[in-house]
Amino acid sequence: MSRFDARGRVNRALLVGVSEYDHTAPEHPQGVNGQLPAVRRNRTTLEDALNRGHVFGAGEVKSLASPTQDDFTGALSRACREARGLLLLYFAGHAVTSTSGSELHLQMRTARVLTGNGLPGSVSFSQVLGELVESHAEQVVVILDCCYAGNAAGIWHRLDDPRRHKILLLMSVQPNRCILGGTAKVATPFTRELVHVLDEGGEVWLSELYDAVERRMAEARYRAEDNDLQRPQALARPWNGDDVLLAAGPVDLSGGAGGTSGGWFARLRRRFAPARQGTGPRLRRTALSVLLALLATSAGGYGLLALTGDSGSCEPPLELRVLTDPDLEPAMRAAADAYLASADNTTEDGCLRSGVTVYSAGAAHVVTALGEHSDPWQQPREDVNPQRDVGPQPDVWIPATRADVGRVTEAQVDRVFARLEPDAGPFAYSPVVLAVPESLDVGVAPTGRSLPELIRVLKDADTKAQVRRPDPEFSDSALLATVGLYGDGGDVRRAERLITQAGRPEPSAVKLLCTLPEDDAADDRSAVLVPEFLLRSGVGCHSVTRAERTALYPDDVPGLEPTFVRVRWEGGDRDAQARDEAVNRFRDWLAGKGGREVLGKQGFRSAKDERGLIAGQAAEHGLTGSVPSADPADATQLDRTLERYGNAHGPGRVLFLLDSSGSMAGLWDGPSGGPGILKQTLTGLGKEDEYGVWAVHGVGRPTHTELLDFRTHSRAEAEGALKTGGGGAEVRDAEADPHAGLLDALEFMRERGAGDERPQLIVYLTDGEDDNRLTGDRLREVEDRAGESGVPVVMVTLNSGACDRDRPGTRIAEAAQGRCLDAGDDLVPALRDEVARTGTGEE
Known part of the structure; x- marks a missing residue:
């Protein structure tokens, strides 16, 4: 590994913090999602830390407070021209992705979001990378603390320029995840921990900085939106190539967060050493293996972790990739976390048998990718790249409805490189409900009516009542609700008028339930079409309390039936036996006592018999004990409904x-x-x-x-x-x-x-x-x-x-x-x- 020490060279650090925006929702219909007072503290604390770090000289750290698009691009161009040694670019503020997730847009002070996906006042990350590769700097470090920061790695990989390798990336969150805006009192979690490590003294290299920040964030269990753990990411160069010195303050002899990666692992081993005689080596190795496996998962697959214990060693476990529906992802993550630490996934020597990475993508995108694009999923093309737009090739797919399997197999005509092996039936069930705020007195029985009838009763009871639904082109729960909304040959245009829509719909039910509480008035008058289990498990993406809701159960809307599907890839037989064993263990655990316990806590029902709640009392959560038996979803019906929805929009x-x-x-x-x-x-x-x-x-x-x-x-x-x-x-x-x-x-x-x-x-x-x-x-x-x-x-x-x-x-x-x-x-x-x-x- 070559180590780049830029002290004494012509360096530049450009710190961009957009804390104030000219256009914010809901006051401005095209505005961004609110002001970001914490970002002001991000910018000032990081500026102070870099000035104390003695890598950047006097006047080499420039701070931009809530710049316009032109201000930012002008400052970036100057920094690229002037830097000869190290160029560091930091951005904190709002960011959004393109519909496919293939582009990241950094939103400056005048940013707006137009209905037709226009993003005035924003700068694409591709444009930023284009500037940076042209810079005179020997080494470039980009630090992003914003929503969807992890998507930047894919854009870096698609940059067709050999000079891209001088650019190293640190990202505050995994791909396709939003982070919370915070308050004016403290910096956001990623930047807060970044500054803490920079200030601990001694030499701080980029690889060590990332290791320490990742560890501190894992220990603090910071949450992103949708109640996910916020996991920082890095582009892998510090682990297998160049490393960069970022701070060289006074040496800290107290054993702080400096030092090498090896030193950090030594400290981890000491932390999990027995506190007293009698704590056995198996427990120590298990605890350390679990933590390191989780950290390896959170790093997005970059880097290789040597798992060592005091009395023996654990090989890096085989990693299972589990792709699921956006609304199921929080529950499947909870299940995967519980499985990782279970006895079923632990060897006699206390090592992990396998790791599990859970990720999601839009349901329609996944169906298209598995059905029509399994070839470019293995060999990506510039125009069709499921690895970029969906994620890695999954070992397991858990769709929200088994009908999606039929949609895929019907689309698989020729050049099929992904073979699906679905289980005979679902492992859980959750009806799609019309969740009505308790402040709206509807006065109707929870079952026995169609969805259009329920909506009309609701609006007759309160003329200000609204009905909101996520995007049927992204979320299967929304698509299933739309099946009931349209009925058999109904008037689609008239049906769509029953849904309240101002701008683009939220992509998932989880996201919809997260954003509604930002406007108390809208939350109190909005009935939402969501999976029932979310009313039980809730969503932890905001500290505010959302309106209490009671579930109404339309009898013409198919329910969610998550199904375990093994995905086999052509040419993927090198470790087929080991991978099959790992898949089977996870499937058996999910269908067994351990999985049912997690699914019960998440609010799911049994997929068999009377479809009763696996755990808990229905009345405690505004639910009903027994649910109507709606017909299961049909593949042809879903495709036709999606086509009609596309026509209507x-x-x-x-x-x-x-x-x-x-x-x-x-x-x-x-x-x-x-x-x-x-x-x-x-x-x-x-x-x-x-x-x-x-x-x-x-x-x-x-x-x-x-x-x-x-x-x-x-x-x-x-x-x-x-x-x-x-x-x-x-x-x-x-x-x-x-x-x-x-x-x-x-x-x-x-x-x-x-x-x-x-x-x-x-x-x-x-x-x-x-x-x-x-x-x-x-x-x-x-x-x-x-x-x-x-x-x-x-x-x-x-x-x-x-x-x-x-x-x-x-x-x-x-x-x-x-x-x-x-x-x-x-x-x-x-x-x-x-x-x-x-x-x-x-x-």
């Missing part, structure tokens, strides 16, 4: 009706005028959405003039049509007939939506002056046509009181399952949300 169609009669003259110009309001909703529409604008005026035929023809448009083109004056949008010297205009619009949209399930919307914006033409039979005719059309109608009136009970706008919106908005509402964001719900948003 694909490119949309929106027809805007703008009252252009003379009475609108005083409500026309500026951002609060009719055209200005419509212009501000265009951010909810993307390049593939079709939309048009009618200027409604005249009481005969025609009922309108076309301002913007109905097709796809560029943003500039649409804004030009809504520009007031100069031949654009103009007020006419005429009255308007909303009755005739709405009937024409409903017929127009009916013709365009006849052949597909794409989302549609009609927006009618008016001052309400001509509502006298929406009375009696004329109003009832519009209501009837709107109710039959399946096209939601948003009635927007620029005067107060237009959405009171029995007013025309209210009645039409209710008939069409749309929404009524008037001057008493926050018009622009509310209307923009409705348009965004239909459109795909800006790229």
